[in-house]
Amino acid sequence: MTAAETAAPFTSEPWRAAIEHAAGCLACRTPGAVCPEGERLLRAHEEAARQVRSGDGA
Numbered sequence: 001m002t003a004a005e006t007a008a009p010f011t012s013e014p015w016r017a018a019i020e021h022a023a024g025c026l027a028c029r030t031p032g033a034v035c036p037e038g039e040r041l042l043r044a045h046e047e048a049a050r051q052v053r054s055g056d057g058a
Contacts, residue, residue, distance in 0.1 A: 012052070014045040 018041035022028040027035035 012045065012048050014041065014048040018042050018045045 018038070021038055021041050025035055025038055027033040028038040
């Protein structure tokens, strides 16, 4: 796996969306709190990362 392939999950749009949301969301920054939007964005990032690792996506 190349360095670009390793970094890809962390530079993807789903990752950026999750980080940007979490940075501005009080619930995401509060330990033990639940944020449905933050959870949805994190799942989208995890799915994108799985696709990159499996070679199914960029």
